[in-house]
Amino acid sequence: MLSFALTILLDGISYGMVLFIISVGLTVTMGLMRVVNLAHGSFAMIGGYVAGYFTQRGMNFYAALLFAALVPGILGALAEMTIYRPLYRKGELAQVLLTIGLVFVATAAITEIFGAFPYAVQFPDYLTRPIDIGFRTYPAYRLFLILVGAIIAAVLWIVIEGSVFGARLRAAVDNPRMARAVGMNVNLLFTGTFAIGCALAGLGGAIGAGVMSLEPSYALKYVVLFLVVVIVGGEGSFKGSFVAAMALGLIDTLGKYFFAQAAPYMLYGVVFILLLWRPQGLLPPKSAA
Amino acid sequence: MMTTSTPAHTPPATGLGNLSLGTPLSLVGHALPWAIAIAFFFVAEGYLSLGTQIMIWILFALSLDLALGYAGIVTLGHAAFFGLGAYAAGIFSIHVSSDPLLGHLFAIGTAALFGLVTGAMILHTTGVTFLMLTLAIVSVMFEFGNQARWLTGGDDGLQGIKIDPIFGIFEFNLFGQTAYVYTGVVLFLWFVIAWRVVHSPFGRSLDGIRQNARRMRAIGTPVWWRLLAIYTLSGAMAGSAGALSAHSTRFVGLSVLSLLTSGIVTVMLILGGTRRLYGAFIGAAIYYLVQDSTAKISPYFWEFIVGGMLIATVLFLEGGLMDLGRVFRNLVDRVRKPKADAP
Numbered sequence: 001m002l003s004f005a006l007t008i009l010l011d012g013i014s015y016g017m018v019l020f021i022i023s024v025g026l027t028v029t030m031g032l033m034r035v036v037n038l039a040h041g042s043f044a045m046i047g048g049y050v051a052g053y054f055t056q057r058g059m060n061f062y063a064a065l066l067f068a069a070l071v072p073g074i075l076g077a078l079a080e081m082t083i084y085r086p087l088y089r090k091g092e093l094a095q096v097l098l099t100i101g102l103v104f105v106a107t108a109a110i111t112e113i114f115g116a117f118p119y120a121v122q123f124p125d126y127l128t129r130p131i132d133i134g135f136r137t138y139p140a141y142r143l144f145l146i147l148v149g150a151i152i153a154a155v156l157w158i159v160i161e162g163s164v165f166g167a168r169l170r171a172a173v174d175n176p177r178m179a180r181a182v183g184m185n186v187n188l189l190f191t192g193t194f195a196i197g198c199a200l201a202g203l204g205g206a207i208g209a210g211v212m213s214l215e216p217s218y219a220l221k222y223v224v225l226f227l228v229v230v231i232v233g234g235e236g237s238f239k240g241s242f243v244a245a246m247a248l249g250l251i252d253t254l255g256k257y258f259f260a261q262a263a264p265y266m267l268y269g270v271v272f273i274l275l276l277w278r279p280q281g282l283l284p285p286k287s288a289a
Numbered sequence: 290m291m292t293t294s295t296p297a298h299t300p301p302a303t304g305l306g307n308l309s310l311g312t313p314l315s316l317v318g319h320a321l322p323w324a325i326a327i328a329f330f331f332v333a334e335g336y337l338s339l340g341t342q343i344m345i346w347i348l349f350a351l352s353l354d355l356a357l358g359y360a361g362i363v364t365l366g367h368a369a370f371f372g373l374g375a376y377a378a379g380i381f382s383i384h385v386s387s388d389p390l391l392g393h394l395f396a397i398g399t400a401a402l403f404g405l406v407t408g409a410m411i412l413h414t415t416g417v418t419f420l421m422l423t424l425a426i427v428s429v430m431f432e433f434g435n436q437a438r439w440l441t442g443g444d445d446g447l448q449g450i451k452i453d454p455i456f457g458i459f460e461f462n463l464f465g466q467t468a469y470v471y472t473g474v475v476l477f478l479w480f481v482i483a484w485r486v487v488h489s490p491f492g493r494s495l496d497g498i499r500q501n502a503r504r505m506r507a508i509g510t511p512v513w514w515r516l517l518a519i520y521t522l523s524g525a526m527a528g529s530a531g532a533l534s535a536h537s538t539r540f541v542g543l544s545v546l547s548l549l550t551s552g553i554v555t556v557m558l559i560l561g562g563t564r565r566l567y568g569a570f571i572g573a574a575i576y577y578l579v580q581d582s583t584a585k586i587s588p589y590f591w592e593f594i595v596g597g598m599l600i601a602t603v604l605f606l607e608g609g610l611m612d613l614g615r616v617f618r619n620l621v622d623r624v625r626k627p628k629a630d631a632p
Contacts, residue, residue, distance in 0.1 A: 098603040104596030111589040268425040
C-alpha cells in the first residue's frame, strides 16, 4: 500500500516537474510583460521535435537537448522583438488572437515538415529501463525528470533570488514603469527573459516527450495545462508556479489511477473551483495581491 | 465575395457600428449580403451545402460578436455553445422527436440555459482568469463528449440523426435547397434580433461596459446582469448555429467542442471586423474561400494561412476587413499632409 502511494507520488512529481519546466517561462513572461501568451506550448513543441529529429539521427541525447533549448530560445527572442513587442500596448483580445495565430502557424508548419503522426524522442538506453529504488523498481526516465526538474528549479531559485538579473526581474514584474524610470533596460530584460523562458519550454518539451507525446496538436492541446499552472500559481509568481505544477501533476496522476474515467474532469474541475475561489491564483506576487 | 461593398458601408471611426437605415447608400449596403445569399441560391446550385455551412458560421461568428465585440467578453469557450447546440439537436432528433423546429428550439434552450448557468458562475471574473475559466469549461465539455459514448458517440461522432420535413412539407433533400433556405431564414431572424439588441439602450450600455466597466458601475448600471444577459443570448445564438449544423449535415463530430472551433470562429470575426455585425458575414465567407483554395495546395496549408491572417490582422488591421476603407483613407490623408501626423 505504501509503495503504491509512493509510486503515485513519484509519478505525480515527475509529471509536475515537466509542467514546471515548460510553464516557468510562461509565468515570468505573463507576469513581466502582461501578455496572454497562448503560443508558449508551440515553443515546447518545437523543442521536442528538434530533440526528436536529432536523436533519431543518432546524435548524443544531451547534445540534442542543447539544440532543443537553443532553437526555441532563438526563435523566442526573434518573436519577442518582432511580433510580441507591439502587443504590450494592446489589449488582451489582440494578444489572445495573435498568439493563437502563432499556434496555428506552428502547428501547420510542424505537420508539413514532420507529418501528422506522433513523433518520438530517442532516449538513451539507461533511461528507458526500470531501476531498483529499494522498495520496488521504477522507470529511470521518471527519476531523470525529477532530477532535471529539481536542478532547474534550484538554479532558477538561486538566479531569481540571488543575482542582480533576478533582482531586476522581480523589480520589473512588480512595477515595470518604475523599473524603467530608474534606468533599467527593460526591453533587453524582456527579450532575454522571453528567450530563456522559451528555451526552458523547449527543454521541457524534449525531456517530457515520454509523458506528453509529441504531435502537431501538442501546442493547442497542452497550452491549457501550462496556462493553468501559471494562473493557478499566480502570474509572475515563481514559487506559485512550482507549487501549482506539483499539485496539478499529482491531481492528474491520482485521477488517472483512481478515476480513469473522470481524470480530465477532476483536473479542470479543481482548476475551475480554485479560480472561482482565488481569482488571483494560489500565491500571487505582492504587487497583485 | 462581399469585399467590394466594404467602403460603401464603413461606419465612421466611432466604431459603434451605427449604420442608419436612412441613406440610400447604406440601404444598398444592407441589402447586399442578403441579395448575394438569395442570388447564390439560384446561381450556385452545386454549392448550396457550402453556402449553408458559410451561413451557419456567419451566425456563429455573429453570436460571438455580441459577446466579444460589443460586450468585450474575451472568451475562448464559445465552441461549448455551438457544440452543445449541435449535440442537443442531434440527440433530441434521435431520442425524442425528429421535428426540426422542435429540435432547434430545444437546442437553443439548452445552450441558453448553459450560458445562464456558466455565465452566472464566471462572469464576475475578468481578463486571463475569465479566459481560463472558459477554456476549462470547453475542455470539460470536450472530455464529456469524448467519454459519454452512449450519448454522443464519442470520437466517432453522433450518427443516425433523422429529421422530418419542415412543417411536414419541405424535405431536407440531397441538394440541400431546404437546408439552405432554412439556414438563411434563421440567420436573418437572428440578425434582426442582434441588430435590435445592439442598437437598443441595452446595447449601448454594453458598449459602455466594454470601454469602462468600473465607470458604468459607478453610474448605476447593473454590469453583471447586463453581461449575463448578453452572454446568455450569445450562447443561445451559437447553440442555434450548432443545431443548424447538426440538422444540415445530419452528423455531429466531436471536433465541434474543440478549442480549434473556438479559434476558427474568432478568426472569422476578427478577420471581418468586430462590432459591425456584417463583419461576421465577410469574415466567414473569406475564411471559407481561403480554406477551400489553400486546402487544395496542401491539407494543412490553410491552417498556416489562417494563422498568418490572424497575426497580420492584429498587427496591421485592427478593425478587420470592414476597416479597410478607413485604413485606406488614413493612408491617403497621411500622404497628403505628412506633417499633421507627427506626434
